[in-house]
Amino acid sequence: MLIEIHMIQNHSPSNLNRDDLGAPKTCLFGGVTRARISSQCLKRSIRRSGEFAAALERDGGVRTRRLIEEIAKAAAGKGNEPKKADLDAIRKVFNDGGVGLDKNDVNRSDILFFLPQSAIKEMGDAVKAGQENLGGQFAKIIGQFVQTPDIALCGRMTEFDAKGPFENLKGKFTVEAALSAAHAISTHANINEIDYFTAADDVPGPDAGAGHVNEAIFTSACFYKHFVIDWEQLVKNLGGDEALAKTTVKCFLEGAVKANPSGKQHAYAAFNPPDGILVEIKTKSPTPISYANAFADPVPEKAQRGLVGESIARLGQYLHDLMDGYAIEAERFWFSPSGRSPLTHVAGEQEKSIDGVTSEGNFNAFVQKVMAAANTGAAGTERA
Numbered sequence: 001m002l003i004e005i006h007m008i009q010n011h012s013p014s015n016l017n018r019d020d021l022g023a024p025k026t027c028l029f030g031g032v033t034r035a036r037i038s039s040q041c042l043k044r045s046i047r048r049s050g051e052f053a054a055a056l057e058r059d060g061g062v063r064t065r066r067l068i069e070e071i072a073k074a075a076a077g078k079g080n081e082p083k084k085a086d087l088d089a090i091r092k093v094f095n096d097g098g099v100g101l102d103k104n105d106v107n108r109s110d111i112l113f114f115l116p117q118s119a120i121k122e123m124g125d126a127v128k129a130g131q132e133n134l135g136g137q138f139a140k141i142i143g144q145f146v147q148t149p150d151i152a153l154c155g156r157m158t159e160f161d162a163k164g165p166f167e168n169l170k171g172k173f174t175v176e177a178a179l180s181a182a183h184a185i186s187t188h189a190n191i192n193e194i195d196y197f198t199a200a201d202d203v204p205g206p207d208a209g210a211g212h213v214n215e216a217i218f219t220s221a222c223f224y225k226h227f228v229i230d231w232e233q234l235v236k237n238l239g240g241d242e243a244l245a246k247t248t249v250k251c252f253l254e255g256a257v258k259a260n261p262s263g264k265q266h267a268y269a270a271f272n273p274p275d276g277i278l279v280e281i282k283t284k285s286p287t288p289i290s291y292a293n294a295f296a297d298p299v300p301e302k303a304q305r306g307l308v309g310e311s312i313a314r315l316g317q318y319l320h321d322l323m324d325g326y327a328i329e330a331e332r333f334w335f336s337p338s339g340r341s342p343l344t345h346v347a348g349e350q351e352k353s354i355d356g357v358t359s360e361g362n363f364n365a366f367v368q369k370v371m372a373a374a375n376t377g378a379a380g381t382e383r384a
Helices: 039-047 048-055 065-078 084-096 115-130 134-145 149-154 166-169 231-239 242-258 308-328 362-383
Strands: 003-016 027-028 030-035 061-063 113-116 179-181 184-186 191-200 212-230 278-282 333-334 346-348 348-354 357-362
Touching: 003 242, 003 308, 039 149, 039 179, 048 065, 048 149, 048 242, 061 065, 061 115, 065 084, 065 115, 084 115, 084 134, 084 166, 113 115, 115 134, 134 166, 134 348, 149 231, 149 242, 179 362, 191 231, 212 231, 212 242, 212 308, 231 242, 231 362, 242 362, 278 308, 278 362, 333 362, 357 362
Parallel strands: 333 357
Antiparallel strands: 003 212, 003 278, 027 030, 030 184, 061 113, 179 212, 184 212, 191 212, 278 333, 346 348
């Protein structure tokens, strides 16, 4: 079973995801420049959202190069400074295990570790108890199967030349991701803008002029977003816990809809929810399909329906054409706030609703219908 999420989301002026020059990220698509938000940025905003926290049950994965310090903090206890002896002992375990350490900061590893909080706490407890074979204890804890929703969804790949106490960990760090996430792209051509700004000095002096002068780059765009969850892979990554997998799917859907990237939000406050959400539950034709090509020809600036309305219309028409042309079977659910933007297609000169799509104008009711279909699909997959 595949669970696919497609969204049309218009963001007001913002800089949600910056490149190395501090400008909003872009890409070429359909021969024109588009605004872009990277999949990594989207996944992080969802993982860190309050909506997704319900799936994590306060045991979320931590992605860090400062695992040595985190273990030492866990050993010291909340509010206490890590002990130097503990840091030395932990660092020796990782060094002996083949993990490279930063020359300028010996408590910082060369690679990112992605582990649940529970694993870090267990290793801290082992240090606190003064266990003799610390390397063996660490390897045992790290090597245990990690049933953490964000790791199960996003996967984990940590490569290093494991040796010594970590010899048996070769290959055990890799978790195949159950989630595929596309880079969000604008449905229209886009050009970044430059904001020239000044900061006044509240205590004026004899010198004239502003206290600070600078430039900031921003943009505004209507994005198409696409996510795919592989149900079987998710259940496998969670050790067969279907109840937790269902919670993970529900919380991911709510997080994807309600969470926004945090980039420069204090300066722009682009907290704009999606105007259209399409969810497809595929059991008979479990092939993922992106509808990005609906926007290969960019939506014109002055479309008759408006930018958002035309983007939704393009999505509906493209969905209908692919459903008709490829006979792609799925249970489909469409949400637009208060049902103001129906998902339609044009047949001849008439605009019609798309057959087989359940529409909902209330988000909570929409989620309930999606999860009911997902639960039914999961049960059918289990029987098969």
